[in-house]
């Protein structure tokens with residue numbers, strides 16, 4: 001997974017998979033936003049592979065912090081799960097007590113099961129300058145199979161910084177996924193795949209966006225394929 005760009009339908013409801021199938025390559029299952037996520041996983045009989053995310057509260061999610069690892073470990077036993085998201089701060093140990101050992105053990109389990117590890121970083125306030133973004137991407141990519149960075153754009157220059165950092169990190173050999181949150185950075189979701197970003201996130205139904213500035217799934221698919229010049233009939 002992630003040899004090429006993967007468009008995920010980001011959702012808390014696996015029942016949406018049938019509607020996502022036409023446009024998405026995978027589903028990001030936001031376990032922290034879902035009701036009874038493990039029951040949903042057990043009942044899942046969709047076609048799209050799953051990226052499971054159980055975002056910690058200290059990183060903008062709603063999961064019970066250390067408790068989320070139990071649910072993630074159970075999720076990794078599901079055949080449908082092809083990738084798991086882990087926060088860089090958890091792996092690097094500058095997160096709350098106990099995170100590092102849990103995150104490392106989860107990554108070990110994922111590797112044993114041949115499940116890809118997406119190591120993520122979020123900045124809900126701002127977008128640092130490109131050099132700092134490249135450093136974050138290099139750190140995240142070194143800890144897993146893909147280093148993912150989502151920052152908040154408050155001006156067009158922030159979007160430009162993210163595009164530049166995507167290009168530089170990819171040119172340096174790091175496998176990354178990048179995007180800006182917020183209106184001025186919205187277009188980065190369509191454009192960074194041209195510079196190497198490997199994952200896109202979009203809601204099937206715009207009312208259920210999992211981050212500010214996401215395009216609806218069908219729209220992002222059209223933008224990414226259109227900018228790449230892919231033939232829509234193929």
Ligand SMILES: O=C1C[C@@](O)(C(=O)O)C[C@@H](O)[C@@H]1O
Nearest residue numbers: 010053150179181201210211
């Ligand atoms: O980390 C990410 C990226 C994201 O925050 C976005 O900006 O699209 C959406 C989240 O669901 C996902 O886990």
